[in-house]
Amino acid sequence: MGVWRVPADVMATSRFAISPRAEVVGALGALTRPRSPEQRVFGAAHGAAFSAWVASRPGVADLVAASFRDPGPDRVGWMGDYLSLPPEGEDASFESELAQLQRLTDDEVRADLRETTQAPLAPALMRPGVRDLVVELVVWLWTHTVETDWSRRERILRADIVSRTAQLARHGPGTVLRDLGRDREWVGDGQLRINRYALPPRTLPEGSTLLFVPTHTDGTWVGWYADRYALYYPVAGRLAQVDAASTAGLGPLVGPSRAEVLTLLDVPRSTSQLSVLSGQAIGSVGGHLKVLLEAGIVLRRRSGREVLYWRTALGDALVAAGGAS
Numbered sequence: 001m002g003v004w005r006v007p008a009d010v011m012a013t014s015r016f017a018i019s020p021r022a023e024v025v026g027a028l029g030a031l032t033r034p035r036s037p038e039q040r041v042f043g044a045a046h047g048a049a050f051s052a053w054v055a056s057r058p059g060v061a062d063l064v065a066a067s068f069r070d071p072g073p074d075r076v077g078w079m080g081d082y083l084s085l086p087p088e089g090e091d092a093s094f095e096s097e098l099a100q101l102q103r104l105t106d107d108e109v110r111a112d113l114r115e116t117t118q119a120p121l122a123p124a125l126m127r128p129g130v131r132d133l134v135v136e137l138v139v140w141l142w143t144h145t146v147e148t149d150w151s152r153r154e155r156i157l158r159a160d161i162v163s164r165t166a167q168l169a170r171h172g173p174g175t176v177l178r179d180l181g182r183d184r185e186w187v188g189d190g191q192l193r194i195n196r197y198a199l200p201p202r203t204l205p206e207g208s209t210l211l212f213v214p215t216h217t218d219g220t221w222v223g224w225y226a227d228r229y230a231l232y233y234p235v236a237g238r239l240a241q242v243d244a245a246s247t248a249g250l251g252p253l254v255g256p257s258r259a260e261v262l263t264l265l266d267v268p269r270s271t272s273q274l275s276v277l278s279g280q281a282i283g284s285v286g287g288h289l290k291v292l293l294e295a296g297i298v299l300r301r302r303s304g305r306e307v308l309y310w311r312t313a314l315g316d317a318l319v320a321a322g323g324a325s
Contacts (some may be wrong), residue, residue: 002202003203008190010208014212017088018088019230019232024138024145032068037308062125085223094142099132110125157216164298181220213230219234230324258288262288267310269310
């Protein structure tokens with residue numbers, strides 16, 4: 001299994017961090033390798049624009065293809081290191097993380113992609129400027145799919161960190177690390193399991209930095225560069241059930257039952273999911289969604305056999321105002 005051996009001093013100084021670039025990685029995964037209804041909705045909203053941009057920019061399609069290695073019976077799944085660089089601080093900005101990428105060289109990027117694909121690179125990636133393609137890809141994804149939603153995402157990420165920090169103080173690292181995604185676990189004797197691949201253990205150097213980074217995706221990954229290591233995990237708040245008290249201020253405006261439905265739509269959900277989470281009949285939920293849709297407070301989109309609903313910016317503002325009352 002994949003294990004990191006973590007010295008006591010590194011574990012003692014480990015901390016949680018925010019990474020805007022990790023949200024870009026999640027966006028890229030949703031657009032190219034959707035695995036959940038939530039990701040398919042995201043792809044439906046942004047996929048056409050992304051495909052058009054990729055088609056207009058030579059070399060980007062080859063870059064995206066070379067940035068992931070899908071797992072198979074005899075090979076480990078992999079992601080290009082440029083996507084998983086650990087943030088350089090606990091509160092990194094997008095600009096600071098972009099600067100990290102801009103410091104890479106073409107040769108470093110190509111070596112990274114060769115390690116990922118374990119195959120010869122496409123001719124377009126052998127030309128000068130491959131690092132610039134990386135920067136353009138990340139900037140496009142940020143500005144077109146993440147930036148306008150960043151304030152909401154950041155609130156959820158920070159709430160997750162506050163919750164886990166308190167849990168860490170009460171119960172220690174074993175409990176917290178076991179909840180950081182599939183196959184993650186503190187197995188004792190200074191060992192942190194990061195996956196179940198048959199990989200040799202990696203020993204983190206004394207004095208290195210270990211970061212735990214929440215993301216709005218259902219995937220998990222790790223990254224390292226120089227003396228910095230990061231473990232990326234799905235944020236709990238993206239699927240958290242709603243505290244009934246949080247709808248108290250919103251209820252008088254739209255009604256308590258409709259307020260509950262609206263508050264649950266922080267992520268895309270189907271009518272049946274909303275019915276189960278709220279305890280309301282499917283017909284009642286459908287009626288609430290019709291009113292919210294006509295008012296421009298929610299959006300909907302078909303994903304396979306389901307129709308998923310989620311809040312608009314106006315819906316987010318109503319919920320935020322209601323929760324503050």
